[in-house]
Amino acid sequence: MGVLVIRAVHLQVFKKDFLQERSRYVDTVSISSYRGIIEDRNGEALAISSPAPSITINPKEFVKDDENVVAQIEKQYRTGHGGEKLSVSQKAEVLSAYKAGKAAKIVQLEKLLNLPTGRVNTILEEKKGKGFAYLAKKISPSVAEQVTGLKLAGVDSRREFKRFYPSGEVSANLLGFTDAEDIGQVALEKSYETLLKGTDGKKRVIKDGLHQVIADVENVASPIPGKNLELSIDQRIQYLAYRELQNAVTANKAKSAALIVLDAKNGEILAAVNQPSFNPNSKDDLKESLYRNRAFTDVFEPGSTVKPFTVAAALEGGYIHPGNVFETNGIFPVGSHTVRDVHNYGALDVEGVLKKSSNIGVAKMALKMPVNYFCGLLSKVGFGSSPATGFPGEASGRMPEEKRLRDFDRATLSFGYGLSVSALQLARAYTALADDGLLHSVSLLKRDEDIDAQRVFSQKTAKTVRTMLESVITKDGTAYEARVDGYRVAGKTGTVKKAGAHGYSANSYFAVFAGLAPASNPRLVVVVMIDEPSAGQYYGGLVSAPVFSKVMGGALRLLGVTPDQENTMPILLARKAS
Structure with a gap:
């Protein structure tokens, strides 16, 4: 018995016996939809979903x-x-x-x-x-x-489906990731959730006594897949930028870093990389400090990278002319305060002020301009307003209130203190210098042209400042390490003391470089920001400029940008010596 x-x-x-054979029933179950693919401008998949x-x-x-x-x-x-x-x-x-x-x-x-x-x-x-x-x-x-x-x-x-990111850490801070329910949590996966997510379907099925599906009966509603998202990013440049930034952070023992590459003609973001990063395919012990995109969300005082805009404002308004000479003897009293230069540069023309990165020179220019005019131009190039890419948490930065600016505040504003910007905002501002006075909106989505471009100063002013910035890349400028073989380069260094609870730090810096190339007809703008380099060097010209050089040179070659007709550096050097 x-x-x-x-x-x-x-x-x-x-065995598959009585219970399974005789206790069958019809049920309605959901059919998971397929999440859209995120791809770069050339169709390379950056985020895909596979059956899981x-x-x-x-x-x-x-x-x-x-x-x-x-x-x-x-x-x-x-x-x-x-x-x-x-x-x-x-x-x-x-x-x-x-x-x-x-x-x-x-x-x-x-x-x-x-x-x-x-x-x-x-x-x-x-x-x-x-x-x-x-x-x-x-x-x-x-x-x-x-x-x-x-x-x-x-x-x-x-x-269900599992999200996979083929580029791993390279684009993690830009793409973000999804949770176990395939819902975007941060970055582009979050901001484009509505576009990327699909609509689940339903079907009637036969289940056995174990409540397992043994046969489909009919589709009640077919799943609707999410739409694909085509980015402006060029993954080749993204990888190049990530590699060089990672190497620089390691070599300089830096805390963090960000790098942006923009198309100078239409504002497309071709690369946006960060250090540190994370592996989105393995999110164990993930911390917010790793997955935020510093190029979009973190702000810093831009320092001397603002000087070209001080010069542009003064030239555009007729407050100075290229041939004007400024005495920069190392110390310039402004009220009860003092503006200082690293060295006594003596008499400098406007180009010399940029070449030597003279705080005194640009401070004297700023004090010639009405405060509302000067601040107005800085606002026109995008400082203090959101770049409006739609990226979650993107920073607007900060511009000071005009009515609160004393003379010394105007002076320090001229060389990049008293305002804050993100790397993306700074790169966007440089599109106005690169594209003959046209400030471009910036986009993470692929597009042919920028219909929202706005003129912020004249073509003449932009070209004049751009030519002056070429002198910064010479041997006696501050960014010789930014040169790119075969191409004329224009740019500006920034070495910025970090602000803290008790004033500016004596030994913590942001090393920044912003530049464009070819200077003859700019195609790209690149901004490099390295936070707290601590291996000995901390100047933007020695820490960030070499990264710019490698990324800009590699990107121009990847895009097939024709080198300048001849190596113009010797000509430029000869012109400076004459």
């Missing part, structure tokens, strides 16, 4: 299954034994044997899913009486097939 009962239980646990089923359990059905099995076996037994019922002890024997078989399968299940021993029972207890719980999310299809092959009541495979 007992042997027959145990045999029936064995069939129930290990999840394993679910219905705790209510899992427990109820024990009762069902006893009832079904008793029914079978009575049919073969003239209606005789199982005794209480026989029912207990049946239930014990069945549970033992399920327990063995649970052990197998936990091994397949890499779950700690006892985890399934813990979930069943925590979700007691509930109809749904995850056992494992986004596993390989082959493992899911093995799990469903165990034929455990209430345990099923659910169609």
